[in-house]
Amino acid sequence: MLQTGPGSPVNADALAERLRRVVSQHPWHEVSPELTVTVSMGVATAGSGETAHGLLVRADHRLYCAKRQGRDRVCVAGVEELETARGLEPTCV
Numbered sequence: 001m002l003q004t005g006p007g008s009p010v011n012a013d014a015l016a017e018r019l020r021r022v023v024s025q026h027p028w029h030e031v032s033p034e035l036t037v038t039v040s041m042g043v044a045t046a047g048s049g050e051t052a053h054g055l056l057v058r059a060d061h062r063l064y065c066a067k068r069q070g071r072d073r074v075c076v077a078g079v080e081e082l083e084t085a086r087g088l089e090p091t092c093v
Contacts, residue, residue, distance in 0.1 A: 016041045016074045024072060038072035045078050 020039045028035040042062030046055045062075035069075070 012043050012045070013074060013076045016043050016076075020072065020074055040066035040071050041074045042066060043074060043076045045076075 020041060023037055023039045026037065028037050040063060042059040042065065044055050044058035044062060058077045062077045066073045066075040
């Protein structure tokens, strides 16, 4: 179970990875014997002055990066990527 709240800061990438693990380790066979569920996520950190649209575009690009790299993973785009070289390969977990 994921537990966050006041006084327990969690980075978005760490939270996404925890959520990915919880979903993949859930006993989905209880719902359907052959069911397997995994999650791919794209995470982006907002840069100074970045619009909500720009942030969502970068996170969406990371989502598709995660799917291309084999699914069931988290790809992260950091502020440094936005501010320096947008074409750098994202970090994936």
